[in-house]
Amino acid sequence: MSADAPEPMPEPMPEPLNETASASWVQRRSLAQRLILVAVVWSALALAVAGVVLVALYREDSARAFDERLDVYVKAIVGEMAGGTPDSPAEPGNLGEPRFDLPASGWYWVVFDGQSGDLLFASPSLFGDRLDLPDLPARGELRSFVESPRGGELRVLQRRIVFGEAAAFRIAVAGETADLRAREVTFAWQVALTLLVLGLGLIAAIVLQVRVGLRPVTALRHSLAAVRRGDAQAVDEALPPDLRPLARELNALVRSNREVVERARTHVGNLAHALKTPLSVIVNEVRGPGGGGADLSKIDEQAAVMRAQIDQHLERARMAAQRRVIGVSSPVEPVLSRLIRAMSKIHRERDIVFSLEVPDGVRFRGEEHDLEEIAGNLIDNACKWTTSRVDVAVETVRTDGVLERLVLSVMDDGPGLTPEQRREAVKRGRRLDETVPGTGLGLSIVVDLAAVYDGRLALQPGRGGQGLQALVTLPALEANVAGG
Template sequence: MPDNNNEPVSGPEASGTAAATPARPARQRSIATRLILVAALWSLVALLVTGSVLVAMYREASEREFDARLDVYLKAIIGEMAAGTPSEPAEPGNLGDPRFDLPASGWYWLVMKAETGEVLFSSMSLLGDRLQLDEPQPGVILRSVISGPQGAELRVLQQTIIFGEAAAYRIAVAGETAELREREYDFAGQVALTLLVLGFGLVGAIFLQVRVGLRPLAALSASLAAVRRGDAQTVDENLPPELKPVAVELNALVRSNREVVERARTHVGNLAHALKTPLSVILNEVRGQDAPFAPKVAEQAEVMRSQVHHHLERARMAAQRRVIGVSCDVEPVLARLIRAMTRIHRDRGIDITLDMKTRLRFRGEEQDLEEMAGNLIDNACKWASSRVRVSVTAMGAGEGGERIVIAIADDGPGLGDSEMAEALKRGRRLDETVPGTGLGLSIVVDLAGLYGGDLALDRDRGPGGGGLVARLVLPAI
C-alpha cells in the first residue's frame, strides 16, 4: 500500500528510536477516601482517649472505694482498742470479716508500738509474718501499695494513734488488690468492646455522610461526561448552591468554545473561497497559453492549490478538535466507507471486509473519522491485489484514556522499512503512476495528532498477509 498521500509520523515507527517514558505522577486518593480516612483517624484517636479517661476514672473510683473500706476497718480497730486502757489497749477481733482469720487470705491488720515497732496485735491471717511498712506521720493516714507475704500486691492504710499521753500506736490495715484489678480489667474490656462497636458505627455513618454529601459531585461528573460524549449540550445546573456556580461557568466555557470554533470555521471557509478562485483563474489562463513558461506556472499553481488545501484543512481540524462534547459511532462510519470503496473499485474486484466485535465510539467529529479512515481504505484499495481487511479493536486506557485501534491491511506488494518512513513524508509519491496529490497520509497524520492519536505503517504479518498494514490509533469514549 505505498501511498502517494503522505507525511512522516512521529514516534518510534518513523524514527526507529524509543521515546523516553515520562514518569507518571503519584495516584491521588479521591476526596471521599480522604474525608473517610481523616474522619476515621480522628474518631479512632477520640475513642482511644475517651476509653483511657473512662478506665482511669473507674480505677480512681475503685481505689477510693477500696480505701474507704480499709478506713472503716482502721476506725473499727481504733474503736476496739479504745475499750482498754491507754497503756493496755484491748485486742481487736476479726472486725466482722472472716478473711482476717483465714491464713494468707490477703487481708491483714496489725498494731505496733510507735516507738519500738513491737507488734502488739495482728490478724490471724498473717500467721506471724510482718508487713514491710513505711512510717507515717502522727495523725496522718498514709496510703501505699506494698508486696504481701505471698508476693501479692496489697493496698495499705496506716495511722499513728496516741492514747492520752501514755503511748503511741501504729495501726495498719491491708487488703489484696487482685479483685480490684480484675474488676478494672473487666471494665476496660467492656469499654473497649463498646467503643469498638461505636467506632464501627461512626465510620459507617461517616461513610454514608460522605457518599451522600458528595453525590452532587458525581451528578456534576456524569453531566460533564454526557456533554463530552455529545449526549447533552450543556451541564445540568440543578445542583446545590456550592456547585451551581461551577456548572454555570462550565456552560459558559462550552458556549464560548463553540463560538470560537464557529468563528474559526467561518474564517477558514472565507479564506478557502478567497484563495481558490484566483488560483483557478491562473490555471485556466495558463492552460490556454502556448508560452514556454505556461506549464511551469500551471505546475506551481497546482502545488499552491494543494498546499492551500492542506493547510486550510489542517486549520479546520484544529478548530474542530477543540469542540467539547463531540463523538460518533465507529461502525456506521466504516461500514459506509467500505460500501463506497467497494463501488469505486468494483472493476478490480477488491474484497473489503470489516472485523469489529464490540461497539466503540470515537471522541471527535464524524467527518474527521471519515476523512482519516477513508484515505487509508482508499489507499489500501489502490495497492491491494484482491483483498483489504479492516479491523477495529479497543486498547486499554493509558494517560490519554481509552483508545481505538483501526488496522487496515492489504495484500499488495508492501514496503520496506525505509520506504515506509519515506511514504509518510508530506507530498511524497513512491509511484507516480497512481493518481494522487501526496497529501492524503499527511492529512491523516496531522488530524490523528490533533486528536492525540497516531498513525503507523508496518508489514502485514497476519494469515495470508505480506502486504502493508496501517494502524490508526484514536481516542475513544
C-alpha cells in the first residue's frame, strides 16, 4: 500500500438496540393519553370477544333450530307412512312444505328399505337426482352435511324406523344451508356494526371522562404555575379530596422554600450585626494611639465573641438544613422513655415521680437529635422546678383523618410562673432565678428548634393552676407512613 494512500475509515459500530423503546414511548405519553389508550385497547378487546361469542351463540342456536325443523319433517314422514301397513307403508305427501314439491328446491326427503337399501319413496324436489348419503350407524340416527345434487351444502338428518317386528326403513330429510349461512353472515355484520357504534360511543365517553376527571389536575398545574410566576402566594386547595393532600404538601413546600430564603437572609443579617461590634472594637484597638499597643486580651475576648456568634448561627443553619431533609422521622416514645430514665438518674436525690403517655405509632417528622434537644430541655427544666412530680404526655392533631401534628406536654407541680414571667422565660439567656444552675438558654433553644419545624412553644399554668405546663407543637406522622 502506498504511503500516500489514505487509511481506511473504521466501520461505524452498529447502534445497540433499545430494549426499552416501547417503554420510553409509553413514558412520553401524557397521563390522559395513557388512560385513553389503555381504555380503548381494553374496550376493543372486550367488544371483539363479545362479538365472537354472540355470533357463535347465534350460529349454534340457528343450527339447533334447523335440526329441530328437520326432526319435525322426519316425524311427519313417519306419521304419513304409518297410514299403511308395515309391509306396505303409505307414501308421504309434501309434509306441509311446498319446497319438497319444487324440483331442485334444495329441500329433499327419501325413504329406503331398511333391509335391502332400495329406494322406496322420494320427494318430487329430487326430480330424478340422488342424495349421496353417508352410512347410517347402528344407533339409528345421524346428522351430517352432504353436497347438494345441484351444488351447495345440505344438512341431513337420517333415522332408522321399525314398523312392527320386522319392517325397517331408513328415512332421510335434507335442507339447504345457504339461507342459514346467509343469515349468520348478516347477523355477524349487524353485530360488528352495532359493536363498532358502541365502541365509538365508549371511546367518546372515555375521552370525556378522562378530560373531566383530569380537569382538577390541570387546575392544580395552573395554580402551581401561578405561584411560580408570583401571581399567587399559595396553591389553591379547593380540589377533590384525592388531590387536596397533594395541594397541602405543595403549599407546605412553597412555605418551606420561603422560610429557607427568609431564614438565610435573617441569619446573614444577624451574623453581620453580631460581628459588627466585635470587629469595630478590634479595629479601634489596632488603629488606636500607638498602633502597636493594642490590648491583646480585649482582641482575644472579641474574637471569642465572634467565634461564639459564628457557631451559634452555624448551628441554627444546621437545624434548618436538617428540617428540610425529606423522609426523616423519629419514633417519639423511645426518645421520651430514654430521657425520663436519664433524668431520674440525674435527679435521683429528689425522688421525682415521672409519668409518660404516648399514643402508639406516633413519629416525629424530623431528626431524633432535635427531638431529644427539645424534650430534654423541657424535662430538665421541669425537674429543676418541680416539687415531686413531672408528667410527660403526647397528644395528636389530625386533619381529615391524617396525623399532621403532635403536641408534647411537660408539666411539673412546682411554684409556676406569672404571665409576665412566662413571657420572659422564653427569651435567650433570661434566667428568672439565679439560685438554680443553668445558662438560661434551655427554653429559648426549644423556641428556636420548634420554629425550625414550623412549631411553637407555649407556657401555661399546670393542673389546677399549680406548677407549669410547657406545650410544644411539632410535625408528626403515623408509623406505617414512615415505613415502620
